[in-house]
Amino acid sequence: MHPLQRLSRLPLYWQVLLINGAVFALGAVALLLSPATVSRQVLVSEAVVLVGGLALVLVVNALLLRRSLAPVDRVVREMQVVELHDGQRLTTPATGPGARLVGSYNAMLDRLEAERSASNARALAAQEAERHRIAQELHDQVGQDLTVVLLGLKQLAARAPAELVEELELLRDSARTGLDDVRRVARELRPGVLADLGLGSALAALCSDFTAHGGLPVRRTIAPGLPDLGPERELVVYRVAQEALTNAARHARGATEVTLSLARVGGNALLEVTDDGRGATAVVPGSGVRGMRERAVLVGATVSVDGGPAGTTVRLVVPLPEVAP
Template sequence: ARARDLATVNAVAETLNRSTNIQEALQTSLQRVVELMNLRSGWVFIQEDGGYTLAAHRALPEPLAANDAAAMAGDCRCLQLLREGRLRQAVNTVPCLRLENAGWPQVRHASVPLYTAGRAVGVMNLLLPEGRNLVGRELDMLAAVGHQIALAVERNRLFEEVRAKEAARGELIEKLLTAQEDERRRIARELHDEAGQALTALILNLEMAERAAPPGEAARLERLRAIAEHTLGELRTLIYELRPTILDDLGLGAAIRWLVKEVVEPNGIKVDLQLQGLERRLPHAVETAVFRIAQEAFNNMLKHAQASHARVAVGVDHREVSITVEDNGRGFNPAAVPPSRTGRGLGLLGMRERAELLGGRLVVESTLGQGTRVHGVLPLRDGGG
């Protein structure tokens, strides 16, 4: 008998520890208890949304199983006792209104409350063979099983709570990133339409004035025109960094080439650029995420790395897109760079969040004196395009 009790406890513990689905775990655990203890039937109620719902059942009496176990809905004596705090330990006999209303000849069952940290999370009811009562040893064993089940239920509740919070956090980050991109696009458009056109008009007027002016005045107007042209060039770079139209119009490959040719190489860094599989367009969110990851990696490289050479590789297959940016700069310790006013830590965090938001991952590897490597992988859930 003790061997059977031990086998029951071990079987339930193994089931609860192995399963990642709480419904399957409860169903299998109840089945093990009923079979190993030679019981007639069993069912488990779990607290949910302020009430109790049927979470698992095994060999329910036919009147209770009929119509998708409709008779198991609603209140009953065991749940009343549980709510009132009067069902604190496993007991042999609890009068069952459900069995009584169904006209079942045996109207009592054993009940095992499911407690964890002093809080009731449910109850396991067991229908015994007629004339049988559980002995003290069996009740103690069922109390241990009930505690294990309660811990699994509570663990699952906490997991679901964390998952819901993570989902809400992901939705918030997605909204923030979308709003950020929309705002970047709006500012870039306004700079192009207003400041850009104004500077272009100024340059044209300065050219006209320069042609009509005497030599001394013409030289001064030429210097002013040069300043205006330089400012227009800087403005166009700013517009492209805010939201490059090339990304929207021509795709990720062209946008990465633009970053390398217009932002990185002019700063004296030789770049080995490798693009593969970018002939087709990728989902808009993926293209934006990869572009921003590359942009942030380049910004960090230019601000901090003191590098002379870099390698940039972006590759796409039918399942995922990967990006690698590495340099031969002075390196740093990623763990020692918290988010700060310099923006470097925030930039690393932003890159990771962009990747994780799309179900991907991003790793930053760096060692002092040995350069930095940023590697990200993002899935293509819809196959790309």
């Protein structure tokens, strides 16, 4: 094995120690073998030789140590700003302890991303299962109870005195409104239309419900010819659109309209939700944005949020599934 390769396998402490020892040993040998001497009163020429030798030692030492220690600073700087979802990795040097350090750092990020993705997948699966259970309870239990109340009020109104009929009708209207709200919440928790009629119809129903229940008018454009994304990708698109519309209703100041579009762009499906309100130039990711990004990562998609005085745009890019030949 080459001596430099053996040196590169040593711990960083011993490499620094050996490099410094070698540099000073070479300096000592040079002084012993050279005719240079130092007078009791140092001459200018002797001072020049000493300063030049010291400078040469420092330069050689710096060049040798730079190759070993520079990657350490790179890793430290990257650790201060790294985000697991951006997928960036450091370039690994060819040899030396820096190569092992950078390689270990990149491998650590890979493991953390894999573990985080698996954890997010389990958490989101549990969340969807809980939403399904709650939606089923709302539909089967609360919805049926309110239906029984409506039927009872109808029968009671038919036998009640005339002066009570109007009050009973008001109660029936309130119960009917409550039943509609329960059904709407159940649809939002478990979008059955997504599995029954497809993504386009589910997004259309989502926009209609959003506008009908106090939200902003939504102008939607769903391009024809979009291939089947599969249930996982379609659920991600639906949930991101749902969260983006909710954020527009909550945070878009002075907005009068929301635009939702879904189209194919190259090998990706592109969802954009844009409001015309006054948004912040620098969007601070909250739990909603983080949730959208965590969902997107599970299917290899990306989410970006661009804000400004002309409105805020949520953009989801979903890779289309590969079609078998």
